[in-house]
Amino acid sequence: MDLSQLFILQFVMFAEMAAGYYLCAMHVLKPSDRSVLSKMVINVLLPCNIIHSFNIEMNADVLQKFIQVLLISFGAQLLCTIVSKYAYNKLPHEQRSVLQYATVCSNAGFLGNAVAEGVYGAAGLLYCQIYLIPQRIVMWSAGVSYFAEQAEKGSALKTILKHPCIIALEIGLVRMALQIPVPAGIDSFLSGLGRCSTPMVMLFLGMILAEAGLKGMFTKPNLFFSFIRLILIPVLVLIPCVLLHLDPMAVGLSVLLAAMPAGTTTAVLAEQYHADVEFAANCIVLTTVLSIALLPVWVYVLNVIL
Numbered sequence: 483m484d485l486s487q488l489f490i491l492q493f494v495m496f497a498e499m500a501a502g503y504y505l506c507a508m509h510v511l512k513p514s515d516r517s518v519l520s521k522m523v524i525n526v527l528l529p530c531n532i533i534h535s536f537n538i539e540m541n542a543d544v545l546q547k548f549i550q551v552l553l554i555s556f557g558a559q560l561l562c563t564i565v566s567k568y569a570y571n572k573l574p575h576e577q578r579s580v581l582q583y584a585t586v587c588s589n590a591g592f593l594g595n596a597v598a599e600g601v602y603g604a605a606g607l608l609y610c611q612i613y614l615i616p617q618r619i620v621m622w623s624a625g626v627s628y629f630a631e632q633a634e635k636g637s638a639l640k641t642i643l644k645h646p647c648i649i650a651l652e653i654g655l656v657r658m659a660l661q662i663p664v665p666a667g668i669d670s671f672l673s674g675l676g677r678c679s680t681p682m683v684m685l686f687l688g689m690i691l692a693e694a695g696l697k698g699m700f701t702k703p704n705l706f707f708s709f710i711r712l713i714l715i716p717v718l719v720l721i722p723c724v725l726l727h728l729d730p731m732a733v734g735l736s737v738l739l740a741a742m743p744a745g746t747t748t749a750v751l752a753e754q755y756h757a758d759v760e761f762a763a764n765c766i767v768l769t770t771v772l773s774i775a776l777l778p779v780w781v782y783v784l785n786v787i788l
Contacts, residue, residue, distance in 0.1 A: 491596040492774055498681050499767075502688025513693050519686045520753045523679055528747070529650035531676030532618060535591075536654030537669065538611055539661070550732040551612045558719050558740050559616040562586045563624060565710060573703060576758040580748060581707050582628040584765055587621035588711065588742035590614055592680045593773075597738050601781060606735055613739050615655075621745070622647040629755035683746040690749060690763040699764040707744075708769050712776050716741035720787070730788040741780050743769035 505511045566585040570578045588594070591614055598606030626645055656662070664672075698704075719740040723733040744766045752762040 486600075489774070491593060492770070495593075495680075495684055495770065498684035499688040499691070502685035503692045504688075505685070506689040506692035511689060513689065516686060516689050516753055519682060519689075520750045523682050523686065523747075523750055524754060525646050527675055527679035527682060529646045530672045531591075531679045532647060532650040533654045533657065534669065534672040534676045535611055535614070536658040537664070538608065538658055547609060547729055547732050548612050550728050551609045551736060552615065554719065554723060554728070554732060554736040555613045555616045555739075557722070558715070558736065559586065559620045561718055562715060563620065565715070566628070569706075569710060570703075576756075577703060577761050579628040579755070579757050580752055580762045580765060581703065583621070583625045583751060584707065584744035584748045584762070584769075585710065585715075586625050587617065587745035587747060588739070589745050589770070590617060590739040590742040591745065593770075594739045594742050597742075597777065598735055601738065602731060602735055605731075609732070609735050610739065613736060618651055618654075621747070622651055626751065629751055629757055680746065683750060686753075687746060687749050687763055687766060690759055691767065693760075698760065699768050701764075703761075704765055704768050707765055708772055711744060711769050712741055712772055716780065720784075724787060734784045734788055737784060738777070738780055741773070741777065743773040 502511075506513065562585050566582040569585070570581045573581065590610070594610050594614070595607060598610035600606075602609070622645060626648075657664070716737050720733070720737045723736065746766055749759055749762040749766055751757075752759040
Protein backbone atom coordinates (compact mmCIF):
# COMPACT_ATOMS: atom_id res chain seq x y z
CA MET A 483 0.00 0.00 0.00
CA ASP A 484 1.77 3.11 -1.28
CA LEU A 485 0.84 6.09 0.89
CA SER A 486 3.13 8.53 -0.92
CA GLN A 487 0.12 10.05 -2.72
CA LEU A 488 -1.49 10.71 0.66
CA PHE A 489 1.48 12.73 1.89
CA ILE A 490 1.72 14.56 -1.45
CA LEU A 491 -1.95 15.52 -1.16
CA GLN A 492 -1.47 16.68 2.43
CA PHE A 493 1.46 18.81 1.27
CA VAL A 494 -0.66 20.36 -1.49
CA MET A 495 -3.39 21.23 1.02
CA PHE A 496 -0.95 22.96 3.35
CA ALA A 497 0.76 24.71 0.42
CA GLU A 498 -2.60 26.13 -0.71
CA MET A 499 -3.35 27.19 2.84
CA ALA A 500 0.08 28.82 3.09
CA ALA A 501 -0.69 30.75 -0.12
CA GLY A 502 -3.82 32.19 1.49
CA TYR A 503 -1.84 33.01 4.63
CA TYR A 504 0.83 34.79 2.54
CA LEU A 505 -1.68 36.79 0.47
CA CYS A 506 -3.39 38.02 3.61
CA ALA A 507 -0.17 38.63 5.54
CA MET A 508 1.22 40.68 2.63
CA HIS A 509 -2.08 42.65 2.45
CA VAL A 510 -2.77 41.50 -1.12
CA LEU A 511 -6.09 40.24 0.25
CA LYS A 512 -8.00 41.73 3.18
CA PRO A 513 -9.88 39.83 5.92
CA SER A 514 -13.11 41.27 4.49
CA ASP A 515 -12.42 39.38 1.25
CA ARG A 516 -13.20 36.13 3.07
CA SER A 517 -16.92 36.81 2.77
CA VAL A 518 -16.75 37.05 -1.04
CA LEU A 519 -14.64 33.89 -1.23
CA SER A 520 -16.95 31.89 1.02
CA LYS A 521 -20.05 32.96 -0.97
CA MET A 522 -18.37 31.87 -4.22
CA VAL A 523 -17.50 28.46 -2.74
CA ILE A 524 -20.95 27.84 -1.24
CA ASN A 525 -23.05 29.10 -4.13
CA VAL A 526 -21.05 27.94 -7.18
CA LEU A 527 -17.98 25.75 -6.66
CA LEU A 528 -19.31 23.25 -4.12
CA PRO A 529 -22.65 22.69 -5.92
CA CYS A 530 -20.76 21.92 -9.15
CA ASN A 531 -18.47 19.52 -7.29
CA ILE A 532 -21.43 17.73 -5.66
CA ILE A 533 -23.38 17.27 -8.92
CA HIS A 534 -20.29 15.99 -10.76
CA SER A 535 -19.45 13.52 -7.97
CA PHE A 536 -22.65 11.57 -8.68
CA ASN A 537 -21.39 10.58 -12.15
CA ILE A 538 -21.33 6.89 -11.17
CA GLU A 539 -22.16 3.94 -13.44
CA MET A 540 -23.74 1.09 -11.50
CA ASN A 541 -23.58 -2.61 -12.48
CA ALA A 542 -24.14 -6.01 -10.88
CA ASP A 543 -20.44 -6.57 -10.15
CA VAL A 544 -20.23 -3.69 -7.69
CA LEU A 545 -23.70 -4.07 -6.18
CA GLN A 546 -22.71 -6.20 -3.16
CA LYS A 547 -19.88 -3.93 -2.02
CA PHE A 548 -22.04 -0.93 -2.89
CA ILE A 549 -24.72 -2.07 -0.45
CA GLN A 550 -22.24 -2.89 2.32
CA VAL A 551 -20.36 0.42 2.00
CA LEU A 552 -23.64 2.34 1.89
CA LEU A 553 -24.98 0.61 5.00
CA ILE A 554 -21.71 1.13 6.89
CA SER A 555 -21.75 4.79 5.90
CA PHE A 556 -25.34 5.28 7.06
CA GLY A 557 -24.40 3.63 10.36
CA ALA A 558 -21.33 5.86 10.68
CA GLN A 559 -23.39 8.99 10.02
CA LEU A 560 -25.97 7.92 12.60
CA LEU A 561 -23.14 7.41 15.08
CA CYS A 562 -21.65 10.83 14.27
CA THR A 563 -25.05 12.48 14.67
CA ILE A 564 -25.52 10.91 18.11
CA VAL A 565 -22.02 11.92 19.20
CA SER A 566 -22.51 15.48 17.95
CA LYS A 567 -25.74 15.80 19.92
CA TYR A 568 -24.27 14.95 23.34
CA ALA A 569 -20.49 15.50 23.25
CA TYR A 570 -20.27 19.31 23.15
CA ASN A 571 -23.21 20.56 25.23
CA LYS A 572 -21.01 22.46 27.69
CA LEU A 573 -19.57 24.70 24.98
CA PRO A 574 -21.11 28.01 23.79
CA HIS A 575 -23.22 27.85 20.65
CA GLU A 576 -20.54 29.50 18.47
CA GLN A 577 -18.12 26.65 19.23
CA ARG A 578 -20.66 23.86 19.74
CA SER A 579 -22.12 24.35 16.25
CA VAL A 580 -18.62 24.15 14.75
CA LEU A 581 -17.77 20.85 16.47
CA GLN A 582 -21.21 19.37 15.76
CA TYR A 583 -20.85 20.07 12.06
CA ALA A 584 -17.21 18.91 11.98
CA THR A 585 -18.26 15.64 13.62
CA VAL A 586 -20.81 14.77 10.93
CA CYS A 587 -18.74 16.27 8.10
CA SER A 588 -15.23 14.89 7.68
CA ASN A 589 -12.75 15.64 4.89
CA ALA A 590 -13.65 12.34 3.18
CA GLY A 591 -14.93 14.24 0.15
CA PHE A 592 -11.43 15.49 -0.72
CA LEU A 593 -8.70 13.71 1.20
CA GLY A 594 -10.79 10.54 1.21
CA ASN A 595 -10.59 10.23 -2.57
CA ALA A 596 -6.80 10.17 -2.49
CA VAL A 597 -6.72 7.69 0.41
CA ALA A 598 -9.23 5.39 -1.31
CA GLU A 599 -7.29 5.41 -4.57
CA GLY A 600 -3.89 5.03 -2.91
CA VAL A 601 -4.97 2.01 -0.86
CA TYR A 602 -7.59 0.31 -3.08
CA GLY A 603 -6.93 1.66 -6.57
CA ALA A 604 -9.65 2.71 -9.04
CA ALA A 605 -12.29 0.62 -7.26
CA GLY A 606 -11.62 2.57 -4.09
CA LEU A 607 -12.57 5.81 -5.84
CA LEU A 608 -15.93 4.36 -6.86
CA TYR A 609 -16.82 3.09 -3.39
CA CYS A 610 -15.62 6.33 -1.85
CA GLN A 611 -18.36 8.16 -3.77
CA ILE A 612 -20.89 5.64 -2.45
CA TYR A 613 -19.67 6.17 1.11
CA LEU A 614 -20.02 9.92 0.71
CA ILE A 615 -23.74 9.82 -0.19
CA PRO A 616 -25.01 9.66 3.44
CA GLN A 617 -22.43 12.22 4.57
CA ARG A 618 -23.50 14.69 1.89
CA ILE A 619 -27.13 14.23 2.87
CA VAL A 620 -26.39 14.79 6.57
CA MET A 621 -23.86 17.61 6.19
CA TRP A 622 -26.17 19.75 4.05
CA SER A 623 -29.31 19.04 6.09
CA ALA A 624 -28.73 18.32 9.79
CA GLY A 625 -25.22 19.75 9.48
CA VAL A 626 -26.37 23.17 8.29
CA SER A 627 -29.09 23.17 10.97
CA TYR A 628 -26.40 23.22 13.69
CA PHE A 629 -25.35 26.68 12.50
CA ALA A 630 -28.95 27.83 11.99
CA GLU A 631 -29.97 26.81 15.51
CA GLN A 632 -30.61 30.35 16.66
CA ALA A 633 -33.01 31.07 13.81
CA GLU A 634 -36.72 30.38 13.94
CA LYS A 635 -37.44 26.70 13.31
CA GLY A 636 -39.63 27.31 10.28
CA SER A 637 -37.29 29.77 8.63
CA ALA A 638 -34.30 27.55 9.42
CA LEU A 639 -35.93 24.62 7.60
CA LYS A 640 -36.69 26.81 4.59
CA THR A 641 -33.09 28.05 4.59
CA ILE A 642 -31.76 24.48 4.61
CA LEU A 643 -34.05 23.32 1.80
CA LYS A 644 -33.09 26.32 -0.34
CA HIS A 645 -29.37 25.90 0.28
CA PRO A 646 -27.45 25.64 -3.04
CA CYS A 647 -25.68 22.47 -1.89
CA ILE A 648 -28.98 20.82 -0.95
CA ILE A 649 -30.35 21.59 -4.43
CA ALA A 650 -27.13 20.22 -5.96
CA LEU A 651 -27.48 17.08 -3.84
CA GLU A 652 -31.03 16.52 -5.13
CA ILE A 653 -29.88 16.95 -8.73
CA GLY A 654 -26.97 14.57 -8.16
CA LEU A 655 -29.16 11.87 -6.61
CA VAL A 656 -31.63 12.04 -9.53
CA ARG A 657 -28.76 11.94 -12.01
CA MET A 658 -27.28 8.82 -10.37
CA ALA A 659 -30.60 7.01 -9.86
CA LEU A 660 -31.84 7.53 -13.42
CA GLN A 661 -28.36 7.36 -15.03
CA ILE A 662 -29.13 10.56 -16.92
CA PRO A 663 -26.47 11.27 -19.56
CA VAL A 664 -24.85 14.69 -19.31
CA PRO A 665 -23.36 16.40 -22.37
CA ALA A 666 -19.56 16.42 -22.34
CA GLY A 667 -19.40 20.20 -22.28
CA ILE A 668 -21.61 20.48 -19.20
CA ASP A 669 -19.77 17.66 -17.46
CA SER A 670 -16.43 19.38 -18.12
CA PHE A 671 -17.89 22.65 -16.83
CA LEU A 672 -19.02 20.99 -13.59
CA SER A 673 -15.73 19.15 -13.20
CA GLY A 674 -13.62 22.24 -13.84
CA LEU A 675 -15.43 24.45 -11.35
CA GLY A 676 -15.75 21.58 -8.86
CA ARG A 677 -11.98 21.06 -8.78
CA CYS A 678 -11.60 24.70 -7.73
CA SER A 679 -13.62 24.24 -4.54
CA THR A 680 -10.93 22.72 -2.32
CA PRO A 681 -8.09 25.12 -3.32
CA MET A 682 -10.43 28.06 -2.71
CA VAL A 683 -11.43 26.65 0.69
CA MET A 684 -7.76 26.16 1.64
CA LEU A 685 -6.96 29.73 0.58
CA PHE A 686 -9.90 30.85 2.71
CA LEU A 687 -8.53 28.88 5.67
CA GLY A 688 -5.07 30.37 5.22
CA MET A 689 -6.56 33.88 5.30
CA ILE A 690 -8.29 33.05 8.59
CA LEU A 691 -5.06 31.79 10.13
CA ALA A 692 -3.18 34.88 8.97
CA GLU A 693 -5.59 36.99 11.00
CA ALA A 694 -6.10 34.66 13.97
CA GLY A 695 -2.68 33.01 14.36
CA LEU A 696 -2.05 29.52 15.73
CA LYS A 697 -2.13 30.21 19.47
CA GLY A 698 -5.63 28.81 19.95
CA MET A 699 -5.01 25.47 18.24
CA PHE A 700 -4.05 23.24 21.20
CA THR A 701 -7.05 23.77 23.46
CA LYS A 702 -9.00 21.16 25.41
CA PRO A 703 -12.06 21.34 23.09
CA ASN A 704 -9.83 20.96 20.00
CA LEU A 705 -7.91 18.01 21.45
CA PHE A 706 -11.13 16.37 22.66
CA PHE A 707 -12.66 16.76 19.20
CA SER A 708 -9.50 15.41 17.54
CA PHE A 709 -9.77 12.25 19.65
CA ILE A 710 -13.42 11.81 18.66
CA ARG A 711 -12.89 12.55 14.96
CA LEU A 712 -9.67 10.58 14.35
CA ILE A 713 -9.81 7.69 16.85
CA LEU A 714 -13.18 7.10 18.53
CA ILE A 715 -15.42 7.24 15.44
CA PRO A 716 -13.29 4.90 13.26
CA VAL A 717 -12.94 2.45 16.17
CA LEU A 718 -16.72 2.39 16.66
CA VAL A 719 -17.16 1.82 12.92
CA LEU A 720 -14.56 -0.97 12.80
CA ILE A 721 -15.79 -3.11 15.72
CA PRO A 722 -19.30 -4.03 14.47
CA CYS A 723 -18.00 -4.50 10.89
CA VAL A 724 -15.45 -7.06 12.08
CA LEU A 725 -18.02 -8.83 14.27
CA LEU A 726 -20.40 -9.07 11.28
CA HIS A 727 -17.60 -10.42 9.01
CA LEU A 728 -18.31 -7.90 6.27
CA ASP A 729 -16.24 -7.64 3.10
CA PRO A 730 -12.65 -6.62 4.03
CA MET A 731 -12.42 -3.99 1.31
CA ALA A 732 -15.75 -2.43 2.27
CA VAL A 733 -14.72 -2.38 5.93
CA GLY A 734 -11.18 -1.08 5.34
CA LEU A 735 -12.34 1.70 3.03
CA SER A 736 -15.12 2.75 5.41
CA VAL A 737 -12.83 2.87 8.44
CA LEU A 738 -10.22 4.94 6.62
CA LEU A 739 -12.90 7.39 5.46
CA ALA A 740 -14.32 7.52 8.99
CA ALA A 741 -10.85 8.54 10.21
CA MET A 742 -10.66 11.66 8.03
CA PRO A 743 -10.00 15.07 9.65
CA ALA A 744 -12.63 17.80 9.98
CA GLY A 745 -14.13 18.94 6.69
CA THR A 746 -12.78 22.21 5.32
CA THR A 747 -16.32 23.44 4.67
CA THR A 748 -16.67 23.80 8.47
CA ALA A 749 -14.81 27.12 8.33
CA VAL A 750 -16.78 28.31 5.30
CA LEU A 751 -20.13 27.70 7.00
CA ALA A 752 -18.87 29.17 10.25
CA GLU A 753 -18.14 32.35 8.28
CA GLN A 754 -21.54 32.26 6.57
CA TYR A 755 -23.52 31.74 9.81
CA HIS A 756 -21.40 33.94 12.11
CA ALA A 757 -20.07 31.12 14.30
CA ASP A 758 -16.51 31.05 15.72
CA VAL A 759 -14.62 30.88 12.43
CA GLU A 760 -11.18 31.09 14.07
CA PHE A 761 -12.05 28.15 16.31
CA ALA A 762 -13.23 26.25 13.20
CA ALA A 763 -9.96 26.94 11.40
CA ASN A 764 -7.93 25.67 14.34
CA CYS A 765 -10.03 22.48 14.50
CA ILE A 766 -9.47 21.80 10.81
CA VAL A 767 -5.74 22.45 10.91
CA LEU A 768 -5.13 20.43 14.08
CA THR A 769 -7.06 17.37 12.92
CA THR A 770 -5.46 17.53 9.48
CA VAL A 771 -1.96 17.64 11.00
CA LEU A 772 -2.72 14.77 13.37
CA SER A 773 -4.21 12.74 10.54
CA ILE A 774 -0.83 12.72 8.80
CA ALA A 775 0.50 10.55 11.61
CA LEU A 776 -2.66 8.52 12.28
CA LEU A 777 -3.72 7.53 8.76
CA PRO A 778 -0.67 5.30 8.15
CA VAL A 779 -1.28 3.77 11.58
CA TRP A 780 -4.86 3.00 10.59
CA VAL A 781 -3.68 1.34 7.37
CA TYR A 782 -1.32 -0.87 9.40
CA VAL A 783 -4.07 -1.78 11.89
CA LEU A 784 -6.46 -2.70 9.08
CA ASN A 785 -3.80 -4.85 7.42
CA VAL A 786 -3.38 -6.79 10.66
CA ILE A 787 -7.09 -7.14 11.52
CA LEU A 788 -8.55 -7.72 8.05
